[in-house]
Amino acid sequence: MTEPRKVAVVAGNRIPFARQDKTYRHASNSDMLTAALNGLVDRTGLGGQEVGEVVAGAVLKHARDWNMVREVVLGSKLAPTTPAYDIQQACGTGLEAAILVGNKIALGQIDAGIAGGVDTASDAPLSVNDHLRNILLDLNRAKTYPDRLKVLARVRPKDVVPEIPRNAEPRTRKSMGEHAALTALEWGITREAQDELAYRSHMNLAAAYDRGFQQDLITPYLGLEKDQNLRPDTTLEKLAKLKPVFGQGETATMTAGNSTPLTDGASTVLLSTDEWAEQHGLRPLAYLTHSQTAAVDYVKGAEGLLMAPAYAVPRMLQRAGLTLQDFDYYEIHEAFASQVLATLKAWEDPIFCKERLGLDAPLGEVDRDKLNVNGSSLAAGHPFAATGGRIVAALAKQLDENGGGRGLISICAAGGQGVVAILEK
Numbered sequence: 001m002t003e004p005r006k007v008a009v010v011a012g013n014r015i016p017f018a019r020q021d022k023t024y025r026h027a028s029n030s031d032m033l034t035a036a037l038n039g040l041v042d043r044t045g046l047g048g049q050e051v052g053e054v055v056a057g058a059v060l061k062h063a064r065d066w067n068m069v070r071e072v073v074l075g076s077k078l079a080p081t082t083p084a085y086d087i088q089q090a091c092g093t094g095l096e097a098a099i100l101v102g103n104k105i106a107l108g109q110i111d112a113g114i115a116g117g118v119d120t121a122s123d124a125p126l127s128v129n130d131h132l133r134n135i136l137l138d139l140n141r142a143k144t145y146p147d148r149l150k151v152l153a154r155v156r157p158k159d160v161v162p163e164i165p166r167n168a169e170p171r172t173r174k175s176m177g178e179h180a181a182l183t184a185l186e187w188g189i190t191r192e193a194q195d196e197l198a199y200r201s202h203m204n205l206a207a208a209y210d211r212g213f214q215q216d217l218i219t220p221y222l223g224l225e226k227d228q229n230l231r232p233d234t235t236l237e238k239l240a241k242l243k244p245v246f247g248q249g250e251t252a253t254m255t256a257g258n259s260t261p262l263t264d265g266a267s268t269v270l271l272s273t274d275e276w277a278e279q280h281g282l283r284p285l286a287y288l289t290h291s292q293t294a295a296v297d298y299v300k301g302a303e304g305l306l307m308a309p310a311y312a313v314p315r316m317l318q319r320a321g322l323t324l325q326d327f328d329y330y331e332i333h334e335a336f337a338s339q340v341l342a343t344l345k346a347w348e349d350p351i352f353c354k355e356r357l358g359l360d361a362p363l364g365e366v367d368r369d370k371l372n373v374n375g376s377s378l379a380a381g382h383p384f385a386a387t388g389g390r391i392v393a394a395l396a397k398q399l400d401e402n403g404g405g406r407g408l409i410s411i412c413a414a415g416g417q418g419v420v421a422i423l424e425k
């Protein structure tokens, strides 16, 4: 077996993320992913050229989008001979796509590939109940007009109410927010700490725009130039006034300010070997060196739904021979401020680290000044499958700008999963 090849992150491009039912209200997943992909092609001068594979996905998509990513490629500026396919691992999709492309590059199966993700909360697919579905199938089979009328007479008023996908776990029927509220309570995460983390996310993202950091990461779309959820004018006082939206009574600490908003958006990342980058007049920003996934039993077990990264990161550190402190940057996806804080607290907790992770000593603290230095999902928003690409591209650029270093990426995902990775320069 030959040595694995180095996997370079060469460029990233996304469209600004929009709040649900605002600027991208009439844009489909395909529209948004095409815009992000074409922006990447323009930025890297790859127009009309072929790459090894395009791998991307959406968490919420219509049945008609069964071959979405290949269709996007056919409608894009890339050569139509570029293979493409969909993957889906909930909020881990974008990062998992980058890992998949990276692994194929490392194994010598492709020299370059594009990973991506897209989601629309505005154009969520509606479905009908099973009763109406059977009626519609029977209607399709009915041959005569009276037969069709007979079938239609079976429709009940409640059948015409569409089923709207809920942001909830099928096995518990609880929303992600309700699950996170239970974890916040278990770990004693305060409202003040959550608001402080949310405030920092907005300030850091605003500063990233101000210093021009976002310029070669984003292509404006439908007139939007910046993430629509970003509030440079938010304050701790304003955040403290918001009413809790998840949790019960006095103990509820999670608000619209310290939870991610429902969001529309798309992101893409170009990965390749060093040689391919050089041949195409491009250069590596950073290298994807390690990755890991983990899952927790949040249904019958004692673990919180969004706590899988607490397990995935130590496993990856052990394989990489690193400690939690060996990083210059930490990109921890902010599904909810409380979930980031519970994960950090778990890594500092001797009992959790001993009993659940089997470690002799806690993983220890993360330097908060190195955490989400250019803002994260609380400020940018979180179009589920697009978040991984946003993070990979921003961290690679940050490492390049820094002239080197190491960054940790940690993303929690529905179904009790975690996808984590390391970028190095």
Ligand SMILES: CC(=O)SCCNC(=O)CCNC(=O)[C@H](O)C(C)(C)COP(=O)(O)OP(=O)(O)OC[C@H]1O[C@@H](n2cnc3c(N)ncnc32)[C@H](O)[C@@H]1OP(=O)(O)O
Binding pocket: 091, 167, 176, 177, 198, 231, 234, 235, 238, 239, 242, 245, 255, 256, 257, 258, 259, 260, 261, 262, 306, 334, 335, 336, 382, 412, 413, 414
């Ligand atoms: C693995 C994972 O990633 S899991 C995560 C998956 N994602 C989710 O589950 C999404 C969760 N989010 C949601 O369901 C929704 O966005 C909610 C329930 C949190 C909030 O929904 P809404 O109530 O529609 O939020 P909305 O945007 O209207 O904000 C409510 C109020 O807070 C205010 N607000 C929100 N953020 C801020 C802020 N940072 N600073 C000041 N005010 C703020 C708004 O201005 C608004 O005020 P108004 O009522 O006076 O207009």
